[in-house]
Amino acid sequence: MLYSFFKHLKNMDELQRQTHLEAMALTLGITMVLTVIYGALPQAKVLASTQPANVLFVIGISYILSVIALWLWRTSE
Numbered sequence: 255m256l257y258s259f260f261k262h263l264k265n266m267d268e269l270q271r272q273t274h275l276e277a278m279a280l281t282l283g284i285t286m287v288l289t290v291i292y293g294a295l296p297q298a299k300v301l302a303s304t305q306p307a308n309v310l311f312v313i314g315i316s317y318i319l320s321v322i323a324l325w326l327w328r329t330s331e
Contacts, residue, residue, distance in 0.1 A: 273328060277320035284316040285309065 263271055289309055295301040 269328060273321060273324045277317055277324055280320040280324075281313060281317040284320075285313050288312050 263274065266274065289312075292304055292309065292312075296304055
């Protein structure tokens with residue numbers, strides 16, 4: 255899967271590549287912050303337990319929204 259994604263990145267033009275790389279960086283930052291907060295919720299007695307698989311939803315949604323927002327921001331200039 256990683257090989258296919260890198261191959262896909264190579265076939266993109268510069269604007270698309272930059273958009274996706276910046277979206278990946280945003281996704282990493284968002285995921286790190288929300289994972290720490292989500293992991294601390296049981297200790298703060300806000301949730302009884304957390305499911306690590308829920309972080310995957312954060313990754314997917316933040317990546318898709320980042321790509322869309324960056325693309326719209328770049329193409330509107």
